[in-house]
Amino acid sequence: MRYLTAGESHGPQLTAIIEGLPAGMELLSEDINTDLLRRQKGHGRGRRMQIEKDLVAIKSGVRHGKTLGSPVTLVVENDDWKHWTKIMGIEPLDGEDAAEEVKRQITRPRPGHADLNGGIKYGHRDMRNVLERSSARETTVRVAAGAAAKKLLKLLGIEIASHVIEIGGIRAENVTFGSIQELQERSEESSVRCLDEEAAKKMIEAIDSAKKNGDSIGGVVEVIAEGMPVGVGSYVHYDRKLDAKVAAAIVSINAFKGVEIGIGFEAARKFGSEVHDEIAWNKEEGFYRKTNRLGGFEGGMTNGMPIVVRGVMKPIPTLYKPLESVDIDTKETFTASIERSDSCAVPAAAVVAEAAVAWELAQAVLEQFNGDRMDALIRQVEEHKQYAKGF
Numbered sequence: 516m517r518y519l520t521a522g523e524s525h526g527p528q529l530t531a532i533i534e535g536l537p538a539g540m541e542l543l544s545e546d547i548n549t550d551l552l553r554r555q556k557g558h559g560r561g562r563r564m565q566i567e568k569d570l571v572a573i574k575s576g577v578r579h580g581k582t583l584g585s586p587v588t589l590v591v592e593n594d595d596w597k598h599w600t601k602i603m604g605i606e607p608l609d610g611e612d613a614a615e616e617v618k619r620q621i622t623r624p625r626p627g628h629a630d631l632n633g634g635i636k637y638g639h640r641d642m643r644n645v646l647e648r649s650s651a652r653e654t655t656v657r658v659a660a661g662a663a664a665k666k667l668l669k670l671l672g673i674e675i676a677s678h679v680i681e682i683g684g685i686r687a688e689n690v691t692f693g694s695i696q697e698l699q700e701r702s703e704e705s706s707v708r709c710l711d712e713e714a715a716k717k718m719i720e721a722i723d724s725a726k727k728n729g730d731s732i733g734g735v736v737e738v739i740a741e742g743m744p745v746g747v748g749s750y751v752h753y754d755r756k757l758d759a760k761v762a763a764a765i766v767s768i769n770a771f772k773g774v775e776i777g778i779g780f781e782a783a784r785k786f787g788s789e790v791h792d793e794i795a796w797n798k799e800e801g802f803y804r805k806t807n808r809l810g811g812f813e814g815g816m817t818n819g820m821p822i823v824v825r826g827v828m829k830p831i832p833t834l835y836k837p838l839e840s841v842d843i844d845t846k847e848t849f850t851a852s853i854e855r856s857d858s859c860a861v862p863a864a865a866v867v868a869e870a871a872v873a874w875e876l877a878q879a880v881l882e883q884f885n886g887d888r889m890d891a892l893i894r895q896v897e898e899h900k901q902y903a904k905g906f
């Protein structure tokens with residue numbers, strides 16, 4: 516299974532084309548819209564999110580609520596497009612419009628963004644040509660594709676959820692939950708998607724205070740998946756290691772700079788006996804681990820324990836308290852002025868991280884088992900689970 520996304524932040528629409536979903540899988544717009552809505556929420560989002568109401572249109576590959584096995588096209592329209600038709604038009608401009616457009620060109624690269632590197636790489640002296648695609652608006656359709664992956668996983672008994680564990684240095688402490696569904700529900704109740712109510716209050720204050728100071732803050736999100744069969748991924752070659760694919764998916768999200776699996780960086784400060792999970796066996800479950808410090812992966816493969824992945828998001832780079840940069844035409848130093856931006860997008864990014872991990876897990880399952888037909892796939896995964904239990 517693979518997918519491509521297309522679309523600019525202020526263009527008419529965003530598109531994802533997914534190829535390789537099995538035939539006969541139920542896929543409804545509402546499966547996707549729920550996650551699109553979740554991604555739009557979260558304390559710290561800016562004015563753009565008040566303009567957009569992200570809804571998917573499924574344009575191909577689904578008939579009467581079920582996938583056909585052919586490519587699935589997902590489209591989300593940009594409501595903001597109506598304000599940008601001239602600036603983002605497809606046809607060449609002439610006369611006054613062309614002269615106006617030259618004045619509007621962006622020659623001032625923003626620190627922390629793709630602007631300057633992208634301008635140099637593609638030869639764009641108007642850096643709007645870079646920022647339109649490097650914008651995290653693209654994560655809308657990554658979430659849409661991820662929602663399709665989540666649906667596939669759910670039908671195979673694999674559940675996935677996310678929550679926020681740190682914002683601006685404030686950490687959620689002693690977070691406990693009974694099930695993945697409970698984690699999902701409780702994280703939705705908080706405007707920062709944090710299960711620790713005390714920490715959540717402080718996170719909200721920290722976001723407000725950063726915003727008041729014209730600044731931004733980042734944080735840490737956690738994604739947990741339960742029900743993955745044992746032995747998905749492989750140790751035999753570097754590019755088949757599933758933990759590596761999951762790590763790459765997290766760092767591919769805009770503004771994500773780090774990833775941890777299980778206890779992650781904490782492992783560097785512990786003894787081996789405090790890190791490795793002892794193996795146990797009982798008749799009902801077969802093999803299992805007594806603890807899950809390694810977050811569900813050993814040797815690049817799933818070990819049947821919950822998958823635990825964390826991602827680190829840097830603070831949003833566009834600041835009302837601007838940083839210095841240099842105009843590419845005049846070479847003069849300036850401090851950027853901005854119109855609008857998120858001050859913290861960590862709660863929204865948790866939803867993106869969940870989609871990114873779901874995609875990698877679903878893709879790995881489809882690589883391992885024959886994915887032409889959903890009914891056959893369900894049978895094979897169940898058979899494999901029974902085989903592993905009896906091993």
Ligand SMILES: Cc1cc2nc3c(=O)[nH]c(=O)nc-3n(C[C@H](O)[C@H](O)[C@H](O)COP(=O)(O)O)c2cc1C
Nearest residue numbers: 627628629649651769770832833856857860863864
């Ligand atoms: C959900 C989400 C929303 C974001 N919103 C903004 C924003 O409003 N302003 C901004 O400057 N960056 C925002 N970003 C981050 C930038 O897109 C990102 O930092 C930039 O494209 C540079 O890429 P890099 O940080 O991965 O190097 C957001 C990221 C995510 C995941």
Ligand SMILES: C=C(O[C@@H]1CC(C(=O)O)=C[C@@H](OP(=O)(O)O)[C@H]1O)C(=O)O
Nearest residue numbers: 561563564649650651652655855856857
């Ligand atoms: C549009 C989204 O996020 C945007 C990501 C983003 C950036 O630079 O990454 C900048 C902002 O957009 P704008 O420049 O239009 O104000 C955010 O709102 C979204 O998440 O849907």
